[in-house]
Amino acid sequence: MKGLFRKAKAELKKIDRVLDSDARPNSPLVHHPSYSSGRQQGYLRGMEHDQPSTITEPTAIDILRYQYHHGTNLGSIYVLERWLYPSMFPDDASGSSELEAIKSWVGKIGIEATKQKFEEHWNNxxxxxxxxxxxxxxxxxxxxLPIGYFDLSRPDLLTETPFAPYAQVYASAWSSIRTLISRLRAHSIGTLIDLHALPGGANAAEHSGTNSGTARFFASNQYRDLSIRCCKYIAQEIKDGIDGVVxxxxVNEADWESERMYEWYDECISTISSIDASxxxxxxDAWNFRQAVEYSLKKNSAYPSQPTAPVIIDTHYYWAFTDADKAKSPQQIISEVRTKLSELDGREGSVIDRGAVQAIVGEYSCVLTEDSWAKAGNTSRADLVKQLGQAQSQQWQHRAGAAYFWTWKMDWLPGGEWGFVAQTNNGAISTLPTYTIPEASIGPLLEKANHCKDERMYDAVNQHVSYWDHLRANTPYEHWRFENGWKVGYQDAFIFFQGWGTQAVAPGGKIGNTEVWVLKRIRESGFKGNFVWEFEQGVRRxxxxFEAAVGI
Structure with a gap:
């Protein structure tokens, strides 16, 4: 073992390790791991095409965006659904969507009183x-946070849409949304802005904003162009100072095989990237997760021709709507949960070779059909609900970058099997275990990670060098890239776990969107050539x- 380590050490001595003494002010630890430039003047092999590194310590917004997210959907606040908020509909309203609620109230009490009613709903x-x-x-x-294009408080974005006559009602909607994001951010909670309702509807359901019963969005060039303007506006607002957007x-739940959907994705991503590629x-996924995986891998390449925002797939899991699910018992469904996201198998772990793919579960619940519950046997419904929720929590934490329960807010709190409050309080769904570590324990765990850092690095480098030099003797590897990557990865995980207490990022964080985080680090490294994979594997290791060192 010592002989192998000497070999690794000799390889690594070919570069100077320029360590930055960049301990953060007010950090609870005076001494913590630091980044290495991984460069040496005059070290030529493999570096003639490398570019300067732009890697810096993870910022507060980096942590908010790339940690694993245990979350919930806000619910029917900025996009109404009658089944969740019947109080926001007149009794004689003819429909169940946002548009029908607005129409009915304006007809009954006028536009100014309707505006006041909706503002009270949003703000309170x-x-x-x-x-x-x-x-x-x-x-x-x-x-x-589900919102509609009508919530952006831009009358020019409502032109020739069904909401144009009601622009006045939404005059302060965007300001209300911004305020909510800020309030959440002050409590270390990020916000995923979800354009839930697009003009014309990306699906035929009421949560697209109308009761038209048809999905007209993708077939309309006018609506497609309008939506890109919406994305551009939101991206610029975020860039200009909305803090806390993850x-x-x-789009939410686009219909299967929606017309030219991926072409539209390309346009939106290009527009957003031109404003803020971070x-x-x-x-x-439009209910075709496998196709979305292939698209994501292509978009998330290590070396795009121009700066490109990371792309993450949103997929939803419900067992309450299809005849096939009605035929299953709760026990069968609970077993099935553990097979979900298997389309990611063999697609993760090597951004250099394949690109990056990252998925989140944007909606899930503990709801099953009565047909399923009738097949429960002697096991109580309450016990099975808890098992279903726990199975989902565990699977999403294992395979996804985030999971958001449907839903939090409704007239009929705590919400039963649809309710985030109810299912949290009864222990059916739970957060990532690392987020329950007492803050008083964080410091000692970080000290432990500092103490064993060098030993773990030596072991990792030694194993890497030994394996590859044995596998392919006389191959001119660039193992120094692995060591550089290891230092970056260890430091990143350290800072995610340490948090930024003075900037409203709580300690105990864990990198959850790992694939797109590794993609980010590869792009920032400036590394080129045939051995960048060593840097990538070093980051991952x-x-x-670090996670092994602190037991998370």
Whole structure:
């Protein structure tokens, strides 16, 4: 073992390790791992095409965007659904969508009174006590916030849409949304902005904003262009100072085989990237997850021709709507949960070779059909609900970058099997275990990670050098890239776990969107050539070694 380590050490001595003494002010630890430039003047092999590195310590917004998110959907606040908020509909309203509620109220009480009613709904539904519960009891790190194009408070974005006559009602909607994002951010909670309702409807359901019963969005060039203007506006608003946005979702539950959908995705991603290429863009899988995986791998290449925002797939899991699911028992469904996201098998782990693919579960619940419950046998419904929720929590934490329960807010709290409050309180769904570590324990765990850092690095480098030099003797590897990557990965995981207490990022964080984080680090490294894979594997190993060191 010592002989192999000497060999690794000799290889690594070919470069100077320029360590930055960049300990953060007010950091709870004076001494913590630091980044290495991985460069040496005059070290030529493999570096003639490398570019200067732009890697720096993870920022507060980096942590908010790339940590694993245990979250919930806000619910029917900025895009109404009658089944969730019947109080926002007149009794004689003819439909169940946002547009029908607006029409009915304006007809009854006038546009100014309707505006006041909706503003009260937006501004009062989430109290300070609610946010405290969300952070301290539910241990949420983010919410998914469904909005409509009509909520952007831009009359020019409503032209020739059904909402044009009601632009006045939405004059302060965007300001309300911004305020909510800011309030959540102050409690270390990020916000995924979800363009839930697009003009014309990306699907035929009421949550597209109307009761038209048809999906007209993708077939309309006018609506497609309008939506790109919406994305451009939101991206610029985020760039100009909305703090706490973890990503922008382009569309919710697009219909299967939607017309030219991926072409539209390309346009949106290009537009957003031209404004802020660091903003994660979330796409709907349109119920075809495998196709979305292939698209994501191509978009998330290590070396794009121009700066491109990371792309993340949103997929939803429900067992309450199809005849096939009605035929299953709760026990069968619980077993099935553990097979979900298997389309990612063999697609992760090598951004250099394949590109990056990252998925989140934007919606899930603990709801099953009565047909399924009738097949439960002697096991109580309450026990099975808990098993279903726990199976989902575990599977999403294992395979996804985030999971958002449907839903949080409704007239009929705590919401039963649809309710985030109910299923949190009964223990059916739970946060990532790392987020329950007492803050007082974080410091000692970080000290432990510091103490064993060098030993773990030596072991990792030694194993890497030994394996590859044995596998392919006399191959001119560039193992120094692995060591550089290891240091970056270990430091990244360290800072995610340490948090930024003075900037409202709580400690205990864990890199959850690992594939797109590794993609980010590869792009920032400036490394080129045939051995960048060593840097990538070093980053991954460094993250793993830190997590092993602190037991998460």
């Amino acid at each position: 539904v989430v109290t300070d006590a609610d946010i405290d519960w969300l952070r301290n009891e539910a241990k949420c790190t983010a919410i998914r 990503g922008l979702q382009l 903003l994660p863009v979330i796409i709907s 460094g993250i793993q070694d």
